Amino acid sequence: MGRQPCCEKVGLKRGPWTIEEDHKLMHFILNNGIHCWRTVPKLAGLMRCGKSCRLRWINYLRPDLKRGAFTDMEENQMIQLHSRLGNRWSKIAGHFPGRTDNEIKNHWNTRIKKKLKQLGLDPVTHKPINNELSHEKCEEVDEEHNSQSNDNTEVDDQEQSFELKPQSTSNPVPKEIQVMTTQNSNEDMPGLDNGRNTTNNIFPSQEMWWNINYDGFDQTNNMGSSSVDSSVLNPSFSLEDSSLNTNNNYNPNSVGECSSHMQQQQLHQQNQQQQLEYMYSQTWIDSNVDAFLSWDGFHHFEEVMFPCFQKSPTIN
């Protein structure tokens, strides 16, 4: 007998989230905060598992998410952190405000692994790949490394080292990697603060929200039709504005592509940016979003970010 599933899966919806579902979840959380994920779908009127709601919120809907490609500096820092923390993606993500563990894990598996291999480094051990080392041997090392990771359940952010000290001269490391692996500690890296975010980078994604094009949602898209008014997420832009953007697909990842649209948005953002930055500077509580959500002052945030939510009376 295995463990009971986290929820009754019968009748629950799976797969990609629709815009309506996103709206319901976002509205519910912004109005109520998060107390118990298990009850969220029921209270929010969603046919989803609580876990699924949590994941959707954390990986996609959170207002403080930072979108877009990873910078070289972020990648280098990621490599450095991975060398010390192993596959502890959430720990690593803690060093990247606005990034999720899922995002970092994906990026690592799809890009950085490859990059390191091209540079002659083993992405698991971060050591130069020895030609004499057979494939099987590499896998052994891999397993060893993983078990080592698992055994160290008490490793905290003081970050245990994986014996990834700079290589000896008898086994020279490519120059690029020397930069990565011998880089100073986080304290010395510009823009890094060991997980303690600054007001400059904690909510960089207002841009994301204001750039989301919900209006011209492609009706043929299998995600269903949209009932969400553009003003919900972008109060200052009307449906007419959306016509400027030729990309009508619902894709929260994409940002506005029309330069004039962007210019308008920039003006809009500048005004609100100042307002928000002041607010954030007054309200910042470490990097714990969950704590943030249960914070009483959250409704102030909501008023500024999503004024229309306050007025909408029709959400179930």
Place this chain on the structure above:
DNA sequence: AATAAAATCAACCGCCACAGT
């Protein structure tokens, strides 16, 4: 233009830790 292959990433699954009883 059509197709195949590769890359990407959102979402799911199962396990574990922890708190409450």
Place this chain on the structure above:
DNA sequence: GACTGTGGCGGTTGATTTTAT
């Protein structure tokens, strides 16, 4: 201490998108 419920994590999958042929 055993049990249960919940949140969180890392591994994996598979649909979609992009690139190559």
